[in-house]
Amino acid sequence: MAAVSQGFKTDLLGAIPSLRAFAVSLTQNADKADDLVQETLVKAWDKHESFQPGTNLKAWLFTILRNEFYSQMRKRGREVQDSDGIMTARLAVHPAQHGQLDLKDFRGALEQLPEDQREAIILIGASGFSYEEAAEICGCAVGTIKSRVSRARTRLQEILKISGEDEYGPDAISAQVTGTAAR
Amino acid sequence: MKDMTKDTMAGAAGRRRNGVGDPLGPNSEIGRKLKQYYDELVSDNVPDRFAQLLSKLEQAEPAQKKD
Numbered sequence: 001m002a003a004v005s006q007g008f009k010t011d012l013l014g015a016i017p018s019l020r021a022f023a024v025s026l027t028q029n030a031d032k033a034d035d036l037v038q039e040t041l042v043k044a045w046d047k048h049e050s051f052q053p054g055t056n057l058k059a060w061l062f063t064i065l066r067n068e069f070y071s072q073m074r075k076r077g078r079e080v081q082d083s084d085g086i087m088t089a090r091l092a093v094h095p096a097q098h099g100q101l102d103l104k105d106f107r108g109a110l111e112q113l114p115e116d117q118r119e120a121i122i123l124i125g126a127s128g129f130s131y132e133e134a135a136e137i138c139g140c141a142v143g144t145i146k147s148r149v150s151r152a153r154t155r156l157q158e159i160l161k162i163s164g165e166d167e168y169g170p171d172a173i174s175a176q177v178t179g180t181a182a183r
Numbered sequence: 184m185k186d187m188t189k190d191t192m193a194g195a196a197g198r199r200r201n202g203v204g205d206p207l208g209p210n211s212e213i214g215r216k217l218k219q220y221y222d223e224l225v226s227d228n229v230p231d232r233f234a235q236l237l238s239k240l241e242q243a244e245p246a247q248k249k250d
Contacts, residue, residue: 012237038236041236103216107220110220153213
């Protein structure tokens with residue numbers, strides 16, 4: 001086995017905050033998320049030779065983490081999902097400057113989504129991946145990601161009772177004109 | 184998508200079109216909340232255990248070379 005380069009280790013360290021965020025999004029549980037990140041780092045280290053330098057390390061790591069999550073979930077027979085909302089309670093303590101209540105509602109809504117929809121909307125709407133990258137991470141077609149994102153968005157709008165905001169432009173337009181994004 | 188000229192004629196329609204093109208963009212309430220949710224998670228302090236883990240993996244490397 002070739003030695004793992006210092007650069008690879010540094011890059012792994014740098015990716016940890018993103019990995020943890022994605023892991024929490026998947027598991028909805030902080031402890032399970034950190035265990036998942038730990039597994040991911042060990043796996044990534046072991047198979048570092050299969051990483052093509054110059055390609056997207058974050059996408060490569062997210063793929064490993066996601067595979068690990070689903071294989072654990074299969075092993076445990078789906079008890080990975082935290083239905084007691086422990087994560088919600090824990091995160092609610094987290095200090096935030098604005099939109100605390102709103103964000104709590106949003107978390108609750110996100111939890112209600114099926115995993116495939118939740119991961120798709122997180123990868124596209126929050127992690128900054130392209131549809132192509134997200135499709136690669138999830139091992140499915142680009143069209144599948146698109147439809148999952150769209151269903152996730154519709155579902156979130158329903159749960160949060162947000163009307164079809166960009167079908168009826170006024171809100172979106174005034175937000176853009178006045179720059180009042182945070183409301 | 185279609186009618187780019189129409190967009191330039193009617194600015195509002197053009198902006199609306201942008202919203203449709205990026206349904207999770209800054210014009211979208213869902214998109215903003217999603218980023219807020221995620222950014223909070225990303226900015227959470229990383230526990231030491233991960234740096235320690237990587238150091239351990241690094242130290243264990245010569246031993247791994249055998250198999």
